[in-house]
Amino acid sequence: MKMAQAALVAAIAAAVQFAPLTxxxxxxxxxxxxxxxxxxxxxxxxxxxxxxxxxxxxxxxxxxxxxxxxxxxxxxxxxxxxxxxxxxxxxxxxxxxxxxxxxxxxxxxxxxxxxxxxxxxxxxxxxxxxxxxxxxxxxxxxxxxxxxxxxxxxxxxxxxxxxxxxxxxxxxxxxxxxxxxxxxxxxxxxxxxxxxxxxxxxxxxxxxxxxxxxxxxxxxxxxxxxxxxxxxxxxxxxxxxxxxxxxxxxxxxxxWLIRFLSVITDPNVAFILLIVGIYGLIFEFSTPGAIAPGVVGTISLLLGLYALNMLPINYAGLALMLLGIAFLAVETFNPTVVLGLGGIAAFLLGAAMLFKIQAPGYQLSWTVVIIAMAMIVSMTVVVLGSLWRARRNPARVGGQAMRGLPAEVLDWSGSEGHVFTHGERWQAHGAEALTPGEVVEVAGIKDLTLVVRRRSERTVSEGGV
Incomplete structure (x- = not known):
């Protein structure tokens, strides 16, 4: 009986093993x-x-x-x-x-x-x-x-x-x-x-x-x-x-995270984020306290670097781009022309070398590069023009800005005394004897001492301290 049961079980197992799967x-x-x-x-x-x-x-x-x-x-x-x-x-x-x-x-x-x-x-x-x-x-x-x-x-x-x-x-x-x-x-x-x-x-x-x-x-x-x-x-x-x-x-x-990743890993978007990030930080360092350029620049720079890290890039091209931007930033504050031309050349060469791929959908558009370059150069020219105009205009701060201001004599003895001008009490020196209450003109400043003189007739006619 046991042998018959064992044979039946073996037959069922074999049938299950070799039967086609349905x-x-x-x-x-x-x-x-x-x-x-x-x-x-x-x-x-x-x-x-x-x-x-x-x-x-x-x-x-x-x-x-x-x-x-x-x-x-x-x-x-x-x-x-x-x-x-x-x-x-x-x-x-x-x-x-x-x-x-x-x-x-x-x-x-x-x-x-x-x-x-x-x-x-x-x-x-x-x-x-x-x-x-x-x-x-x-x-x-x-x-x-x-x-x-x-x-x-x-x-x-x-x-x-x-x-x-x-x-x-x-x-x-x-x-x-x-x-x-x-x-x-x-x-x-x-x-x-x-x-x-x-x-x-x-x-x-x-x-x-x-x-x-x-x-x-x-x-x-x-x-x-x-x-x-x-x-x-x-x-x-x-x-x-x-x-x-x-x-x-x-x-x-x-x-949403994958959709966002697909956007920032586009080489053109990563390139733009990198440019925005770098210049945002430059603006923040040049005008401390603005806050917004620093925040936007930091976020954009980190996103751009994250995207570049996921793409096959040429680090020599990235270094040339950063060097070109640095040259243009220095040119903005210290015009030399040579740095500006070198910065443009380094930026364009770096952009051409940045991505070492030609895969479909992952080429850096030269239109984006040229537009970014044009914006950077335009900004540099605008800043240089502002600096040039500022140099040609009269000084608004410091000792040069004191020249020509009216001052009221507070006290005077011999060739020295004190005057009131620009909302402050100043020690003054002059070649003429002056009387308290007289309005004089600041001719210059030397070692925190004002050099004063009597005002001309035209200046007196304008009046006021």
């Missing part, structure tokens, strides 16, 4: 389908948004996360962060290039290759994954386009080696990354390499035929219907069979 319906599973959207250039804010969204999906035990892509590319550092988060996700991530007319270019292609299931909407494209962070095209790379005989058009004797070692290094690293992702997901690794080396692109239908993507779906609902029943391997080696048919998609929008 996906649960939306009502039975109870797990949500979440959607996160990448629209525009990929940067630090995008990477943080994806990380937080995948963390939320794991906490809520979501069935899948649909990562909708429409991007021209972005920063390689942020792209690698997103890829690492997708590969480490405990929730299946479905890459979906949509809507019609969207594209997943450059960094978007790498991310699509990293997702567990890759899909595209009709009328979309992907590719052009050549790294551009270190600048533009890849000179000297051999043409690997197949000829009519199916052989590559390679001729080592005729094709020169890459001229830029750093460009070749970055390209080979990008090729290794995208090939590893293709091999991990069972997709076309040869075309992936071609997308990096030759900036190749594919439409949705061509990508499906080339085994670059897994399916084409016209809408998110159709996407969920097509992937239901598919099995994927998530982080940790767990095998998941998807039960997505009939699920309602819930979109996860970025919070």
């Amino acid at each position: 996906p649960l319906s939306a009502e039975e599973g109870g797990r949500p389908a979440l959607m996160i959207e990448i629209d525009g250039a990929i940067g630090p804010a995008t990477a943080r948004y994806v990380k937080e969204a995948l963390t939320t999906a794991g906490e809520r035990r979501a069935e899948v996360v649909v990562l909708r892509l429409n991007t021209p590319g972005g920063l390689a550092t942020s792209m690698r962060e997103i890829i690492a988060d997708v590969l480490g996700s405990s929730v299946p991530v479905i890459g979906y290039v949509a809507p019609a007319g969207a594209h997943a270019a450059s960094a978007g292609t790498y991310i699509l290759y990293a997702t567990h299931i890759a899909a595209m909407a009709p009328g979309t494209n992907l590719g052009a994954a050549t790294p551009v962070q270190i600048g533009g095209p890849l000179p000297g790379l051999p043409d690997s386009t197949p000829d009519k005989d199916g052989k590559d058009k390679k001729d080592d004797a005729k094709q020169p080696a890459p001229k830029d070692a750093m460009t070749a290094k970055a390209t080979n690293d990008a090729v290794a990354l995208i090939r590893s992702l293709a091999e991990l997901r069972g997709r076309n690794a040869d075309w992936a390499e071609k997308a990096v080396r030759d900036a190749a692109s594919l439409s949705a239908s061509s990508a499906l035929q080339a085994n670059v993507i897994d399916l084409i779906a016209r809408s998110p609902a159709e996407l969920l219907e097509q992937i239901t029943g598919r099995t994927v391997e998530v982080a940790g080696g767990d095998i998941r069979q998807l039960a997505t048919k009939g699920l309602t998609i819930e979109r996860l929008d970025p919070g």
Whole structure:
């Protein structure tokens, strides 16, 4: 009897082990389908948004996360962060290039290759994954386009080696990354390499035929219907069979902090914050007690430095910019012309060198640089004009300002006495004998002693002390 029971248990266990998994319906599973959207250039804010969204999906035990892509590319550092988060996700991530007319270019292609299931909407494209962070095209790379005989058009004797070692290094690293992702997901690794080396692109239908993507779906609902029943391997080696048919998609929008981060990490905004911060502090130091310029300047400078810290910048360019601003500030208070011209040159050179990237959406606009430079130069010219006019006008303070003031004699003995002028009692000296109550004129000042004289007839006619 015991042997029969043991045999029955073993048979049931074997049946359970080898029976095909049946996906649960939306009502039975109870797990949500979440959607996160990448629209525009990929940067630090995008990477943080994806990380937080995948963390939320794991906490809520979501069935899948649909990562909708429409991007021209972005920063390689942020792209690698997103890829690492997708590969480490405990929730299946479905890459979906949509809507019609969207594209997943450059960094978007790498991310699509990293997702567990890759899909595209009709009328979309992907590719052009050549790294551009270190600048533009890849000179000297051999043409690997197949000829009519199916052989590559390679001729080592005729094709020169890459001229830029750093460009070749970055390209080979990008090729290794995208090939590893293709091999991990069972997709076309040869075309992936071609997308990096030759900036190749594919439409949705061509990508499906080339085994670059897994399916084409016209809408998110159709996407969920097509992937239901598919099995994927998530982080940790767990095998998941998807039960997505009939699920309602819930979109996860970025919070205010991520939206704010996406604004200040724009190179042009970071550049403007840096300029505002520096000149706010200069105004505060030149006019202590104004408070507002110091507060605004400090906040802007810290935000600008925080944004620059998250972007790949050239510190030599930043140093040149700061040196140029310092020269212009010194020129404002001590005109020399040479410092002003040197400051303008250093500022423009630093701005040109500041960002060592050419990724889409992360170029510093020369319009912003020229406008900022024009405002700085205009402010310098205005201040210099004010200083020049102040030098030409009569002195308003100090000993020079005392000349010509009327003074009333309080007491006098010989050639010395005391007079009252400018609201104060002064010791005075004069070459003439004066009488108390007489109104005289200040001719000068020497060692805190006024030199006085009798007033001229024209001055007397004006009258008053």
